[in-house]
Amino acid sequence: MNIRTVPTTPYSDQRPGTSGLRKKVKHFQQPHYLENFVQSLFDCLGKLTGKTLVLGGDGRYYNPEAIQIILKMAAANKVGRVLVGCEGLFSTPAVSCVIRRYKAFGGIILSASHNPAGPEGDFGIKYNIGNGGPAPESVTDAIYARSKEIDRYLMVEAENIPLDTLGVRNLAGMTIEIINPLADYVELMEELFDFPRIKTLFDTGVFHMHFDAMHAVTGPYAREILEHRLGADPDTVLNSDPLPDFGGSHPDPNLVYAKSLVTKMYRGNAPSFGAASDGDGDRNMILGKRFFVTPSDSLAILAANAHHIPGYRLGLAGIARSMPTSRAADRVAEALGIECFETPTGWKFFGNLLDAGKVTLCGEESFGTGSDHLREKDGLWATLFWLNILAVRRQSVEAIVREHWASCGRNFYSRHDYEDLPTDISQQLMEDLRKQLPKLKGKRFGQREVILADDFSYTDPVDHSITTGQGIRLCFEDDARIIYRLSGTGTEGATLRVYLETFEPDPAWHDLDTQVALANLIQIADHVAQIQQRTGRPQPSVIT
DSSP: OOEEEEEOOOOSOOOOBTTBEEEEHHHHTSTTHHHHHHHHHHHHHOOOBTOEEEEEEOOOTTHHHHHHHHHHHHHHTTBOEEEEEEEEEOOHHHHHHHHHHTTOSEEEEEOOTTSOOSTTSEEEEEEEOTTSSBOOHHHHHHHHHHHTTOOEEEEEOOOOOOOSSOEEEEETTEEEEEEOTTHHHHHHHHHHSOHHHHHHHHHTSSOOEEEEOTTSTHHHHHIIIIIIISOOOTTOEESOSOOTTGGGSOOOOSTTTTHHHHHHHTSTTOOSEEEEEOTTSOOEEEEETTEEEOHHHHHHHHHHTGGGSGGGTTOOSEEEEETTSOTHHHHHHHHHTOEEEEEOSSTHHHHHHHHTTSOSEEEETTTEEEETTOSSOOHHHHHHHHHHHHHHHOOOHHHHHHHHHHHHOEEEEEEEEEEEEOHHHHHHHHHHHHHHHHHHTTOEETTEEEEEEEEOOEEOTTTOOEEOOOOEEEEETTSOEEEEEEOSSOSSSEEEEEEEEEEEOOGGGTTSOHHHHTHHHHHHHHHHHTHHHHHOOSSOSEEO
16 A cells, blocks of 8 residues: 655644644545644654554544544554544543553544534544543644644555444554444443442332433443443433434533423423433533532532442542632532642643542533543543432432532532634633733622632642643632633634632522522623623523
8 A cells, every 4th residue: 555645734723722623624624634633643743653542533524534534644654553433433531441441552532522513513633642631731732833834744545444343454554443432431330330239229110310412422322331231211311323413403411502301300200310411422411300410519529429439439539620610629628638629621631630649530610520530521420420329328419419518518600601702802801801900809899809810820730830821710708709711612703701609608598599699790790801891792602
């Protein structure tokens, strides 16, 4: 087989974001666009002879074509072996699992996570390193630098490799193993959780649940575990078949985009438990009967109940949360006598802490939780964690959450998203906020005084790297917070995220509606940033 050296010219917009490079499908379909990025990646990884990579994606539109391109380029760049999920499918957590289990050099994940798919939708590619986690900024910065000067890429001339049958193939001396994308991940879940005990919960005949896979990659994983291994009803997993356009839905498991599941969970004859995951399987939403568990509360409750779970009975080394995530987990860490680390948004920032043994559980407010079992957040893992707790405690989701609030206090918390804003307006809004910071500290807004006003920066306690510009924080003396941040996961325009939090220790006030409890902070947030005036938006696009 011939190896072609294809001349190319750089694109200027291939800087990876929070989780890789994400653009519209049509953008990736431009001549040489994907190839440029992949070759830039290979050029930055050094000698690949004999190395093993893992490759797969969430099944979205353009995944099959991209996999064939990457395989031919990998062979041309002398990669030794590639493990590919059958039919090109792999959830993001499963890729992390396989990298770690097979001691692979790294992995390439094709996904735009919770973003919509289809010909007019989004596509994405990211690289995970040998620990199974997203590449750190040192790697992504190098890839971007190379992409700005690339002048050629390497490609084997060959027919496409069939991906629908398990087995071993050869491509220009490179071994391709088509493997079952479920097997290693399911085995890991059986090691962590008490499957027999969870099965007894379903065997009672009174416990029922729904898991909404949103026509994304988690469907086959959830069917295998929940229905086949644990004995849940055959209709437990909803929208279980992965589709290239996710059935036309927005595969983001929140109260807005998972509306069909929310409707089922809030009706009169609702099941006991509900959960959902996103496009690539790394996010989760947890629901009880007519009850929503915020991701921040979920992380705190998992930590407080970890001693019930076989995989965590020896205790937690520590907890980590992203800066915008509520401080509910901090209170659990204090009660357990362990440390709670505050990091920038992005799972890659948890990797060093996990590898160093400083933390066991970690989470982000954006519906992502995980642990040291992988180096990615994991939607189905979170679902099984909750099921294990329910099987042990035999209480409702609501009862467990309310008991937690009574013990630790309630952190009222909400995120207001203003989506698809003009980039210039959103960036100017943030820049003007930064200019206000010196004047905001000590300023009073009614009964609240600002005691901290800054642009969050983080010094990694393991490698001492410094990350700056991670979000504007306003912290008040009553332990309330307002945070402003631009999202790094979109593909067009900009999304302004405003995070609001206040703490209430008195159980008599725990039933207050969240938006009512945060009403004063919402007013302050708009007043300080002039959001409505600048954006013309009378209200957020999404409230979670």
